[in-house]
Amino acid sequence: MNLTTLPPAIFLMGPTASGKTGAAVELISKLPVEIISVDSALVFNDMNIGTAKPDAETLAKAPHHLIDIIEPTSAYSAANFRSDALRLMADITARGKIPLLVGGTMLYFKALQEGLSGLPEANPAIRARLDARAALIGWPAMHEKLALIDPITATRLESNDTQRIQRALEVFEITGEAMSALYAKQTAEVLPYNLLKIALVPSDRKVLHERIALRFNQMLAAGFVDEVRTLIAKYPTLTPESTSMRCVGYRQALEYLKGDYDVAEFRDRGIFATRQLAKRQLTWLRGMDDIVQLDCLDVNLNEFVFNKINQYINI
Known part of the structure; x- marks a missing residue:
């Protein structure tokens, strides 16, 4: 395929707490983009605090596709995401805008770009x-x-x-x-877009860990535990093995509410699990090709993201 004849699309990837949402929201007012969320936790209704879901004011200013689309008792797969994302990308392109895919669920990015492996359905x-x-x-x-x-x-x-x-x-x-x-054995399926892949990667892992701890503490202060109590009451079939409850922090919250450990240990376990998630996300990114890496800790990050995308659009 001749890349110059393909419509543009942008991947904005990075570990949790790397500033992806902030950068994407700022781009909305400057560039002809529409945001598609690439986050396996944000698809669930009523899971707001623990997923760091953008608030209503942010979503009003910068709408995100694929947020709040299913209930926590349902499941959502990479195949579901690929189908939904391809449809949305085509619609966005037809409107004369550029799909901006933002998130940290690396398996979804891989499935979208490379196609699906033909793995069996869950048993x-x-x-x-x-x-x-x-x-x-x-x-x-x-x-x-x-x-x-x-x-x-x-x-x-x-x-x-x-x-x-x-x-x-x-x-x-x-x-x-x-x-x-x-x-x-997977047969690659070429994604019919000219991709710009930007990865927000920390120059200092310790600082990212500090951000993660700060954000988890803010979630606790914002009522994360009460959110999980409400989920259990509204969706009584939820268990620690439910797909939604496997999202980082939620399983630990369920175990805390069950009395498995005190609030201090809950906090420590939640932060540790989030750090492990970030580690896995960075491992995925190291294995991906043709990535433009930007330091997510740079004070001028949003400006750098804008400049890279603006340059790409105007080539």
């Missing part, structure tokens, strides 16, 4: 069996089992990344093949 019976086994031996031991059958995937995952460990083991049980082997 509730197998998942229940894996959960029962994990309850007996713990997820670190399940991670060790995964390392025996799929060392490539296991190396990429932390031993407490329960959702992805479960999925990799489930795929192996269903197909008899490692998830990494299935990905290797």
Whole structure:
């Protein structure tokens, strides 16, 4: 494909607390872009504080597609995202604007750009069996089992990344093949856009960790625990294994409300889980090609993002 004949699209990626939303919102008033959220947590209604969802005032100024589209009792997959994003990108392009895809769910970016791997649908019976086994031996031991059958995937995952460990083991049980082997067989589907991929990456990981801790404390002060109480009352079928409750912070909040630990430990566990998420996001970014990296800690970050995109648009 000749890139010059393709319509433009922009990926604005980065770890949690890297300033993606702030940069994107500022771009709305300066450039002909529309924002598509690339965040597996923001799709859920009624999950606002713990997901750092943009507030109503921000969304009024800078509307985001794919926010608040399903209830917390539902599930949303990379395949769902790809289908929705492609439709929205086509609509935005037809309106003479540029799709600006903003978020930190790297699997969604990968699925959109490269296509889907043809992995099997979830199997509730197998998942229940894996959960029962994990309850007996713990997820670190399940991670060790995964390392025996799929060392490539296991190396990429932390031993407490329960959702992805479960999925990799489930795929192996269903197909008899490692998830990494299935990905290797994947037939690339070219995304019909001329992409600019910007990654907001910290020059100092310690400062990002401080931001994460500050933001989690702000969430607690804003009523995060009460938000989770309300969710449990409104959606009584929610459990720690629900897709929505696997979002960072929510599982820890459920365990705190159940009495598993005190508020200080809840805070520490929530911050640690968020730091682990950021680590995984940065690992994904290191493996992606053709990325323009910007220091998310720079005081002029938003200006740098604007200049890069403006230059790209006017080439």
